[in-house]
Amino acid sequence: MPIIQRFLTRFFIRFGLITFMLLALGPVIWAVVTSLLPLSSLTSHPIDLNPANVTVENYILVFASSRGLVSGLINSLIIATFTSAVGLVIGSMAAYALARLNMPNSSRILMMILATQMFPGIVIVIPLFLVMSRTGLVDTHFGLIIVYLSFILPIVIWILKGFFESVPMELERAAAVDGASPFQTFRYIVLPISLPPLFATGVFAFIEAWNEFFFAIILTRIHVKTASIAIAEFSGQYQTLYGQMLASAVLASIPVVALAIIFRRFILEGFVEGAIKA
Amino acid sequence: MQTTNEYNRKRYRLGLWFVAPAVFVLLIVLAYPIFASLVLSFLRVRFAGQGLSFEFNGLNNYADLLRKDLFREALFRSVYYTVIEVVSVIVLALLVALMLNHPLGRSAFYRVVLLVPWALAPVANAVLWKWIYNANYGILNQALRGLGAIEENIIWLGKPWLALNMILVADIWKAVPFIALLILAGLQNIPSYLYKAARLDGANAWQQFVHITLPGIKTTFVISIVLQSIWALKVFDLIYVLTKGSPADSTVLLNYLSWRETFSNLDIGYGAAIANVLFALMLMLALVYIRALRPRQPQAQGG
Amino acid sequence: MATLELININKKFGDFTAVNDINLRVEEGEFVTLLGPSGCGKSTLLNMTAGLEDVTSGEIHINGEKVNHLGPFERDVAMVFQNYALYPHMTVEENIGFSLRLRKRPKNEIQDKVRKVAEMLELDKFMHRLPRELSGGQQQRVAIGRAVIREPSIFLFDEPFSNLDAALRLKTRGEIKELHQRLGVTSIFVTHDQEEALSLSDRIAVLRLGQLEQFGTPEDVYSRPASKYVARFIGTPQMDIFAGSFVNADGLHFQIGEAGIPLPVSFKIPDTAVDVGIRAEFVTLGSKGFDSAIRLVQPVGPFTYVTVDWQGGCVTARVNGVSHMKPKETIKVEIDPEGLLFFDRITEKRMDLQ
Numbered sequence: 001m002p003i004i005q006r007f008l009t010r011f012f013i014r015f016g017l018i019t020f021m022l023l024a025l026g027p028v029i030w031a032v033v034t035s036l037l038p039l040s041s042l043t044s045h046p047i048d049l050n051p052a053n054v055t056v057e058n059y060i061l062v063f064a065s066s067r068g069l070v071s072g073l074i075n076s077l078i079i080a081t082f083t084s085a086v087g088l089v090i091g092s093m094a095a096y097a098l099a100r101l102n103m104p105n106s107s108r109i110l111m112m113i114l115a116t117q118m119f120p121g122i123v124i125v126i127p128l129f130l131v132m133s134r135t136g137l138v139d140t141h142f143g144l145i146i147v148y149l150s151f152i153l154p155i156v157i158w159i160l161k162g163f164f165e166s167v168p169m170e171l172e173r174a175a176a177v178d179g180a181s182p183f184q185t186f187r188y189i190v191l192p193i194s195l196p197p198l199f200a201t202g203v204f205a206f207i208e209a210w211n212e213f214f215f216a217i218i219l220t221r222i223h224v225k226t227a228s229i230a231i232a233e234f235s236g237q238y239q240t241l242y243g244q245m246l247a248s249a250v251l252a253s254i255p256v257v258a259l260a261i262i263f264r265r266f267i268l269e270g271f272v273e274g275a276i277k278a
Numbered sequence: 279m280q281t282t283n284e285y286n287r288k289r290y291r292l293g294l295w296f297v298a299p300a301v302f303v304l305l306i307v308l309a310y311p312i313f314a315s316l317v318l319s320f321l322r323v324r325f326a327g328q329g330l331s332f333e334f335n336g337l338n339n340y341a342d343l344l345r346k347d348l349f350r351e352a353l354f355r356s357v358y359y360t361v362i363e364v365v366s367v368i369v370l371a372l373l374v375a376l377m378l379n380h381p382l383g384r385s386a387f388y389r390v391v392l393l394v395p396w397a398l399a400p401v402a403n404a405v406l407w408k409w410i411y412n413a414n415y416g417i418l419n420q421a422l423r424g425l426g427a428i429e430e431n432i433i434w435l436g437k438p439w440l441a442l443n444m445i446l447v448a449d450i451w452k453a454v455p456f457i458a459l460l461i462l463a464g465l466q467n468i469p470s471y472l473y474k475a476a477r478l479d480g481a482n483a484w485q486q487f488v489h490i491t492l493p494g495i496k497t498t499f500v501i502s503i504v505l506q507s508i509w510a511l512k513v514f515d516l517i518y519v520l521t522k523g524s525p526a527d528s529t530v531l532l533n534y535l536s537w538r539e540t541f542s543n544l545d546i547g548y549g550a551a552i553a554n555v556l557f558a559l560m561l562m563l564a565l566v567y568i569r570a571l572r573p574r575q576p577q578a579q580g581g
Numbered sequence: 582m583a584t585l586e587l588i589n590i591n592k593k594f595g596d597f598t599a600v601n602d603i604n605l606r607v608e609e610g611e612f613v614t615l616l617g618p619s620g621c622g623k624s625t626l627l628n629m630t631a632g633l634e635d636v637t638s639g640e641i642h643i644n645g646e647k648v649n650h651l652g653p654f655e656r657d658v659a660m661v662f663q664n665y666a667l668y669p670h671m672t673v674e675e676n677i678g679f680s681l682r683l684r685k686r687p688k689n690e691i692q693d694k695v696r697k698v699a700e701m702l703e704l705d706k707f708m709h710r711l712p713r714e715l716s717g718g719q720q721q722r723v724a725i726g727r728a729v730i731r732e733p734s735i736f737l738f739d740e741p742f743s744n745l746d747a748a749l750r751l752k753t754r755g756e757i758k759e760l761h762q763r764l765g766v767t768s769i770f771v772t773h774d775q776e777e778a779l780s781l782s783d784r785i786a787v788l789r790l791g792q793l794e795q796f797g798t799p800e801d802v803y804s805r806p807a808s809k810y811v812a813r814f815i816g817t818p819q820m821d822i823f824a825g826s827f828v829n830a831d832g833l834h835f836q837i838g839e840a841g842i843p844l845p846v847s848f849k850i851p852d853t854a855v856d857v858g859i860r861a862e863f864v865t866l867g868s869k870g871f872d873s874a875i876r877l878v879q880p881v882g883p884f885t886y887v888t889v890d891w892q893g894g895c896v897t898a899r900v901n902g903v904s905h906m907k908p909k910e911t912i913k914v915e916i917d918p919e920g921l922l923f924f925d926r927i928t929e930k931r932m933d934l935q
Contacts, residue, residue, distance in 0.1 A: 013382050020374055024391050027451065028398070030417055031406045043415055046424070094300035101293030102286070109297075116308050118508050118564035122536045122553040124307065126546060127314035130330070150307035153300055170666035173633050178680035178727070179654035182289040188679075192670045211399045213515045218541060228401040232519050235405050242409055249402035260397030261390055268389060268459060283632050285652025 035059070035246035042242050058247035069248045072230030076210050076252070078141055079226060083148040084205035090149075091156030092198060096186055098157065099164035100172065110161065113154045121214045124150060129218055139221040147215050152205045159204070163197045164190065200266035207256045227252040315550050315557075323546035330546075339551035348527060348535065349552065356532040359446060360510040366450050367506050368499070371457035378458070379465045392455040400452070404519035407448035411435055411520070435521050438528030445516050445529060453509065457502045464498030465491065504567040508560050532556045583644045583657075583734035583767050584609050585630065590639035592625050592791075599625045601791040603639075607769065607784075612761050614770045614778040616814070617788035623771045624739055626788070630769060631737050632656050643735065659728035660737040664744060665720045667712040667727075673699070674708040677726045698726045718749045725760070736761075736768040742777065754780060775815045779803065787811050809929040812858050812922060818886050820858045821896045824926070835921065838892030840871050842916050849934050854926040861886060863920025864898035866906070870915035875908050889914055 033049070034042055035058055041048040062069050098106045128147055129138065137143030167190055175185040191198070213228045220229060231248050238245065260267060282290070322335040343349045374392070377383045395403070410418050411434040419431045435441045468490065476486050514533050517523060523530040523538065530538070533556060540549025585607040592600035600622040607613045615623040628634040630641060632653040641648050648656050667676050674695055675682075681691045699705045702722040712720055721741065728736055738757070742750045758781055761768055772778055778785045779799045787794040787802060787810075795807035806812035812820045825837035827850050834841035835857060866887060876895060877888040885904035888897045891914055898914070906912065923932045 010382060013377055013380050016373070016377050017383050017388065020377065021388070021391055023451070024395055024455070027406055027410060028394055031402075031409065034409065046420055047415065047417070090299045090303060093296035097293040097296035101289050101296065103293045103297060113304070115561075115564045116304065118560050118567070119308065119312065120512055120533060120553060120556045120560055122533055122540075122549075123315045123557045124311035126318060126540055126550050126553060127311040128307065129541075130314075130318075130546070134329075146303070147307055149303050153304060157300065168664060168666065170662040170664055171668065173628075173631075173653075174660065174662055174666040174668075174727070175679075176285055176633060177631060177653045177658065177660045178731070179683045180679075182285070182292040184683060186292075189668055193668075207397060211397075211401075213401050213518075214512075214537075217518070218537070228399055228515075231399075231401050231405055232515075235408060235519055236522075242412070242415065245405055246409055249399070249405040253397075253399050253402040256399060257394055257397045260393045264386075264390060264393055267393065268463070282635050283650050283652050284655060285632055286635055288652070 031246050032250055035243055035250050037243060039241070039243050058243035059251070062244050062248045062251070065244075068225055068230040068233065069227065069251065072225050072227035073252065075141070075224045076227040079144050079148065079224070080206045080209040082141070082145045083152050083209040084202045086145065087149055087152040087156045087205050088198060088202045091153050091201075092160050092191075092194075094153075095157045095160035096164050096190060099161045100167075100169075100190075101182065110158070113157055116150070116154050121151075125215055125218050132219065138219055139223050141224050144216065144219055144224060144226075147219060148209050148212060151212075152209060155208065156201055156205055159201050160194075160197065163194060167193065197266065200263050203259050203263045204267060207259055210256050312557075315553055318547055318550035319554050321547045325544065335547055339547045342548055343551055343555065348530065351527075352530050352532050352535045353555070355442060355528075355530070356511060359442065359513065359531055360507050362446055363450055363453065363510040364503055364506045366446075367453045367457050368502060370450070370454045371461055371502070374454065374458040375461035375465055378462055389459070392458055394455075395452050396455040396459075398452065400515040401519060403448065403452050404516045407444075407451075407516075408435075408520055411444055436525055438525060441521055441525060442529050445513075445520055448516055448520070449510070449513060453506060457506060460502050460505075461495060461498055464495035468494035501567060504563050507563050511556060511560060511563075584642075585735060585767060585769070586640075586642040586645075587626070587630070588640040588642065590626065590629065590641070591637045592622070592629060592634070593637045599791050600629070603788075603791075603793050605786055605793065605796060607767060610765045610767055612758075612768045612770065612781060612783045614772060614782040614785045615788060616772060616775060616778040616785050617794075618773055618814075620790075621788040622791040623773075623788050627660075627737055627739055627769060627771045630735075631658050631660055656735075657731075657733050658735045658737055659731040659733035660739065661724045661728050661741045663740045665712070665724040665741075667720055667723055669712055672709050672711055673704055673715070673723050673726075676712065676723055677704075677730055679727070680731050694730055698730045701729070702726045717745055718753060721745065721749075721753055722756075725757070729760070729764070734767065736766050738768065738770040740771055740773070742772070742774075750777075757781065776817065779815070787814060806922065806931055808931060809856070809858065809924045812924070812931070816860060818861055818897045818899075820860055820922070821894065822856050822858045822924070823892065823894055823896075824854075824856050826854075835918075840892050840914075840916070842918050842921065844918055845935065847935070851923075851925075851932055851934060855932065856924045856926050858922040858924060859896060859916060860920055860922075861897045861899035863917040864896055865915045865917065866898045866900060866912045867915065868913055870913040872911050873914045875906055875910045875912055878904060878906055878908060880904065887912075 034047070036054050036056065037048070038053060038055055038057060041050070041053050097103050098110055103109065125147070132138045132143050137146075171189055171193075172185050175189045176182075180188065211228065212226070213232070216226045216229050217232070220226065225233075227248075231245070231252055234241075234248060235245050319339050320335060320337070321332045322338070324331045324333070378388050378392075398406075410416050413419065413431050413433045413436070416434070418434065419428070422428045423431070432440075434444045472490050472494075473486060476490055481489065512533055513531060514537065517529055517531065517534045521529045523534060532552060536549050536552035536556065539545045539552060585605075587603055587605040590600055590603045591598070603626065605613075615626060617623050625634065629636050632648070632651055632655075636649060643656055643658075653660075668679065671679065677698055678691045678695045681694065695708075696705065699708060702725060704719065704722055704726060707715060707719060712723065715723065724741065741757075742753055745753060754777060757770075770778075770781060779802075782799055784796060784798055785802050786796045787807075789810055795802055795811045797805070797807075802811055802815050806815060809822065813822070823837045825835050827844075828834045828836040828841060833844045833846070833848055833850070835844055837857065866889070871891070873889040873891045875887060875889050877886075879886040879888075880903055883902070885900045885902070885906075886897050887900055887904060887906055888895050889912065896914065896916075900906075923934050924930065925932055
């Protein structure tokens with residue numbers, strides 16, 4: 001009897017795992033596959049999946065046509081890179097101060113920073129939009145980067161503070177006894193041994209900034225439309241160019257999905273664990 | 279009497295320098311706008327020539343909220359959307375996490391699978407589902423017809439409640455992986471000796487689940503529910519790409535409504551009032567989160 | 582080389598008093614151990630001496646000068662930490678030379694000095710290895726090297742052996758003692774291991790709940806403990822303590838249960854109630870004394886500790902070599918009156934009565 005029960009359990013779990021995999025990857029694979037088929041195949045009944053028709057023409061078209069995807073990708077790259085870089089520099093300093101430099105009320109400051117994660121973007125974006133349109137910051141890289149820091153900085157501070165706290169206190173004390181100033185301790189001891197998590201936090205911030213849509217649609221017009229905006233507009237304007245629509249979605253997702261997979265270890269261990277442990 | 283030595287004084291000073299830039303940025307992009315948004319919600323904002331004119335409007339914007347059906351409907355739909363999303367996501371994520379915590383599901387491959395929907399750009403996700411739901415050529419209709427489940431193509435995004443539920447499906451699909459990862463991390467933080475001890479005490483699989491697994495991931499659960507509620511209340515990109523609020527405003531949720539009132543209808547004060555209602559809802563959830571995370575009474579140092 | 586003086590040192594963490602009014606003077610070249618169980622304030626005291634933590638009140642003097650306001654580096658102290666605290670991203674060479682590099686000394690001077698220190702500590706073969714590629718003992722030596730190269734006026738050791746296994750601990754203990762003999766630098770050593778303290782120190786400061794219980798030579802704290810607490814904390818096996826009273830019949834005796842231990846005529850009888858402490862080496866098992874049942878036989882190599890039921894309690898005897906006694910056997914117990922330590926039952930302080 002226990003053998004049968006064991007067998008059944010394993011059977012159901014295997015079945016569940018396969019279902020889960022199909023559901024998780026199916027839509028993505030479907031999008032990739034159909035982005036490689038010509039419009040005529042997609043619009044025939046049933047869809048013509050003949051591998052002989054596979055083509056990259058959708059990709060060539062979205063690159064060639066002036067539909068904003070190329071400049072969108074470039075804008076996204078610029079904005080995500082600067083946001084994560086600036087967020088990393090400012091955020092790592094603040095995280096270290098909160099973790100180790102005896103800031104008064106540091107736990108309360110941290111809770112406030114965490115709570116900011118939960119403000120709906122719409123609350124801050126209305127006043128920001130008014131201020132930025134008056135100062136000419138709407139539709140500029142700089143403006144969007146500053147606004148993105150509002151959600152990147154809290155994440156960076158939260159993750160890195162957790163990491164800096166795991167750096168043994170004795171290391172910093174040893175450096176102090178060796179004659180390092182607090183800044184030198186940060187610069188020569190703490191930063192070098194934190195390079196992997198720093199880099200990975202940067203990657204995480206990059207993904208978040210790259211994927212952002214809500215602020216971008218409000219704060220960009222023409223010049224700094226991000227890839228997400230380009231795709232959204234494209235899907236609204238050229239409703240029936242399914243292949244190109246999917247190709248641009250795939251293109252915009254490749255960098256972030258690739259980064260997530262390459263840095264999965266950190267995202268799984270660092271960020272996910274960080275969210276459930278205070 | 280207590281003197282702080284040179285070194286500790288330097289540390290303190292460095293600390294101030296180190297938090298200053300972050301505090302400065304957050305004051306500008308968070309504290310100021312939150313405050314300003316509150317002020318705006320009491321104003322009537324009009325376009326006057328090149329600029330804007332502001333005039334005090336008392337509680338009228340909030341009174342408008344109560345008067346307008348669309349707000350009430352959006353609020354109701356937002357609550358419906360959030361409840362369904364949270365329940366579905368938590369249940370599915372728990373299932374996935376349990377499977378991935380089982381020896382058969384331990385392979386790193388499954389975790390990579392989870393990361394794909396999570397990392398996907400939200401707009402790409404929306405476009406992807408727009409294609410799947412496509413009434414004429416979408417795989418959903420074709421598959422259901424192939425199976426004989428339906429005879430006519432269904433216009434998935436064309437009927438009021440159906441459209442909202444289809445948006446929910448797309449959102450749940452993208453949200454499950456992250457919560458599953460959270461719960462999985464929670465499961466793995468349960469020390470294995472607890473299970474060994476329970477087995478020695480004769481507990482069966484179900485008893486182990488109820489007495490060890492569930493209490494072990496209680497905090498993770500609360501956090502997941504709060505985070506997911508907040509994200510569900512913020513939904514925007516899916517609506518923007520899939521329906522733009524149609525049909526007949528049946529997919530207009532709070533966040534979308536606030537955006538539309540502010541940036542399409544240019545009723546900035548009213549939009550801000552809606553935003554503040556949303557803010558209040560989320561703040562309550564945020565407080566729950568902070569309570570759940572608050573560490574137990576810190577111990578005295580020494581030794 | 583330097584003297585160190587701690588004057589009325591207090592440290593509070595909120596409501597918790599970690600260090601309570603401690604006074605201590607360490608002479609030039611002395612090796613002093615701060616000894617006590619965890620939570621007694623010994624590490625806090627060391628950190629305050631180093632300048633890593635501020636004192637709540639009191640003064641710290643090095644070489645007669647007040648240093649409260651100085652940071653660790655300006656106090657010219659070097660420290661060896663519990664978990665070595667080696668910089669994980671630096672090689673052995675870089676770890677040892679870090680303090681000199683911070684001071685911007687010329688490259689060749691740094692190299693020479695590092696090489697000399699490494700040779701002294703037999704680390705010269707591992708100069709380019711990272712800490713994680715070293716054994717525990719080697720890491721410990723790098724930590725010492727990092728302190729030695731500073732040529733500080735005071736060495737501070739914060740339980741440096743706690744991560745080593747038993748054999749290595751003994752070896753490193755010897756190395757530290759040799760180092761101190763060679764360099765003669767004033768040293769403060771923190772440990773909870775009384776044997777370590779006894780074997781290394783010129784003087785030992787025994788701490789209890791943030792207070793200084795006794796400050797004396799190893800012989801003092803072992804043979805003339807200031808209190809019951811010190812007496813029980815120091816020495817293996819732990820001292821046995823009995824309540825009893827003085828009886829003057831057939832000469833002066835100290836009566837514990839039915840056993841009367843004869844005392845010399847010169848003995849000063851106190852007017853308070855006393856307890857008596859008995860160390861294992863003053864207990865003889867054999868043909869004289871009271872019949873007692875053997876409870877526990879613990880051979881430790883050169884000795885065997887035999888615990889017997891005695892006068893409503895237990896007393897442990899140290900027997901030379903391997904004993905063939907068995908539990909439940911009966912044996913006679915005799916106590917050497919010379920080894921008795923008397924404590925005031927109320928204040929728990931030791932009384933000099935003999």
